[in-house]
Amino acid sequence: MPIPLDFFSVTAVVALNVMAMSAALPLAMGRRISVAARHAQYFFMCQALAWIFVLTASRLPPDTLAHQLLTLCATASAASAPWQMGQALREWLGPRPVVLVRGLALSCLLAPLGFALLLQQTPARLGWFSAMHGMCLLMLAGQCLAPHKPVARGWRYLMCGMAFGMSLMLFTRSYLAMATPWLPSFTANSSANLFFALTSAVSGTLLMVAVLVAWRDESHQQLRDMALQDLLTGLPNRRALLERAPSMLAHAQRSQQALALVVLDLDHFKHVNDAHGHAVGDQTLCLFARLLREQLRSDEIAARWGGEEFCLLLYTSAEGVDSVCARLQSALQQEAVQTLGFEVRFSAGCAHVPKVWRGLTLDMLLSPADEALYTAKRRGRDCWNLVRVNPPDTQEPSDTAPGHVPPWA
Numbered sequence: 350m351p352i353p354l355d356f357f358s359v360t361a362v363v364a365l366n367v368m369a370m371s372a373a374l375p376l377a378m379g380r381r382i383s384v385a386a387r388h389a390q391y392f393f394m395c396q397a398l399a400w401i402f403v404l405t406a407s408r409l410p411p412d413t414l415a416h417q418l419l420t421l422c423a424t425a426s427a428a429s430a431p432w433q434m435g436q437a438l439r440e441w442l443g444p445r446p447v448v449l450v451r452g453l454a455l456s457c458l459l460a461p462l463g464f465a466l467l468l469q470q471t472p473a474r475l476g477w478f479s480a481m482h483g484m485c486l487l488m489l490a491g492q493c494l495a496p497h498k499p500v501a502r503g504w505r506y507l508m509c510g511m512a513f514g515m516s517l518m519l520f521t522r523s524y525l526a527m528a529t530p531w532l533p534s535f536t537a538n539s540s541a542n543l544f545f546a547l548t549s550a551v552s553g554t555l556l557m558v559a560v561l562v563a564w565r566d567e568s569h570q571q572l573r574d575m576a577l578q579d580l581l582t583g584l585p586n587r588r589a590l591l592e593r594a595p596s597m598l599a600h601a602q603r604s605q606q607a608l609a610l611v612v613l614d615l616d617h618f619k620h621v622n623d624a625h626g627h628a629v630g631d632q633t634l635c636l637f638a639r640l641l642r643e644q645l646r647s648d649e650i651a652a653r654w655g656g657e658e659f660c661l662l663l664y665t666s667a668e669g670v671d672s673v674c675a676r677l678q679s680a681l682q683q684e685a686v687q688t689l690g691f692e693v694r695f696s697a698g699c700a701h702v703p704k705v706w707r708g709l710t711l712d713m714l715l716s717p718a719d720e721a722l723y724t725a726k727r728r729g730r731d732c733w734n735l736v737r738v739n740p741p742d743t744q745e746p747s748d749t750a751p752g753h754v755p756p757w758a
Contacts, residue, residue: 359543360407363550364400370557371397383567385440389560392433396553399426417468421461424478428460431485435492441563442505443497453488456481476527483519486512499570504562511552511559518548579653581631582638590652590660594711597650597662601705608705609670609735610714611661612722613641613677613697616730618657621693633685633693640680644673662711667735670699674733697733698722706740714738 371393378386402423409416435453439445460481467474493509522545526532531541577589585593601608615621615637622630634657641651641659654660663673674697685693698721700714717736725734 359546360400360404363546363553364397364404366550367393367400367553368397370553374557374560377561378564382564383440383571385437385567386564388433388437388440389564392430392437392560393553393557395426395430395433399423399430402426411471421465421468424464424482425461427482428457428478428485431482431489432457434489437560437563438489438492441496441498441567442492442500445492446495449488449491453485453492456484456488460485472526472532475532476523479519479523479526483516483523486516486519490516501562501566504559504566507555508559508563511555515549515552518545579638582635582653584638584641584659585650585652587652587654590650590654590662591711593650594662597648597664598705598709598711600648601664601702602707602709605704606664607666607669607701607703609661609663609665609667609699609701610711610718611663611670611674611697611699611733612654612715612718613659613661613695614722614726615657616694616696621691625689625691629689633689636684636688637681637693637695640677640684643680644677666703667701667737670701670735671733674699678731694731696722696725696730698725699733699735700738701735702738704740709740 371390374390374393378390382390400423402419406416406419406423409419431453435445435450439450460478463477463481464474467477490509490512493505493512496505522532522541525541531539577585577592579586598608600606615633618630618633621633634653637659638651638653641661645651645661646664649664650662652660652662661673663670665673678695681693681695685691698718700718700721702709702714717738721734721736725732728734
């Protein structure tokens with residue numbers, strides 16, 4: 350003989366399922382996790398807490414104060430869950446559209462507030478909360494789209510689909526509560542409530558899958574970023590420059606922009622290590638790296654090539670290279686004396702391409718840039734030298750410009 354389903358039994362199963370997921374997620378992820386993963390954990394914790402309140406309230410008479418307080422706590426916990434996931438998406442995907450962020454925050458606030466104001470009007474409060482919670486999930490679905498970071502699409506589409514589907518279900522629930530007798534209360538033992546509870550369990554499980562894939566995606570990206578970052582200075586390393594260069598060269602060719610590869614070397618850096626110690630030497634490298642970052646636009650790159658040698662890949666003219674080096678020289682002289690207590694200088698060589706041609710590679714710029722750097726060092730250091738690089742099939746020879754010449758030259 351089949352056992353009929355009742356709301357309490359289904360709610361108990363759903364609550365246990367969500368509680369198990371909220372307990373298992375920290376165990377699976379470990380203690381040292383990102384801010385995004387932590388917000389995802391809070392999402393499931395809020396969901397579990399909401400179902401516990403619903404489960405407890407369903408065992409009490411609907412007209413008691415305890416029942417009303419428990420349902421109010423359930424709505425507050427349920428409304429805070431989408432906000433937590435929105436915070437996670439901001440960390441995973443980058444800044445989200447302002448309209449969606451503010452819409453989500455407003456809906457999360459209005460859902461329990463309206464429920465409290467309509468506490469004595471059961472259909473109205475259920476309809477209001479369902480509509481506002483559906484709006485929360487609709488805003489959340491929109492935030493899954495258009496990432497500003499390189500992330501996988503699968504988990505985003507899964508989360509977007511689940512949030513959008515749940516929002517439609519909640520809008521339907523709002524209509525049924527306001528316009529039909531099928532949903533007399535939040536915890537009524539009705540077929541509609543049973544269907545919504547079961548659907549929530551399935552959606553929660555799929556959301557857990559999406560969160561785990563997102564966390565794995567984030568972990569892989571962090572490992573990749575570490576592999577492309579110099580641990581001491583925080584700048585991209587040689588590998589990162591080699592990977593980024595082809596796209597920058599292609600962009601310069603399409604947009605007909607001039608491109609410059611600048612190789613910079615700190616003068617007499619061995620003397621810094623010998624006289625002041627390697628800790629001060631590391632501090633010097635970090636200072637120079639920070640000054641390099643300050644000279645860049647967002648679409649350019651500064652990288653540590655190795656040791657005390659750095660590289661800049663810039664979209665600029667020959668005059669622009671001279672301006673960057675002059676600003677960098679002035680800032681380094683001032684900052685080094687203030688921060689380190691002694692002067693630090695650099696030499697630089699630049700391979701400048703007035704017009705990028707098809708087939709140009711970074712390797713074709715490294716050799717003339719290195720030669721220009723050696724020329725600058727032979728002139729006495731504390732200066733920079735520029736060589737213009739022309740396509741190999743032109744008759745126009747490459748020429749050099751002395752750049753900044755030290756006062757004693």
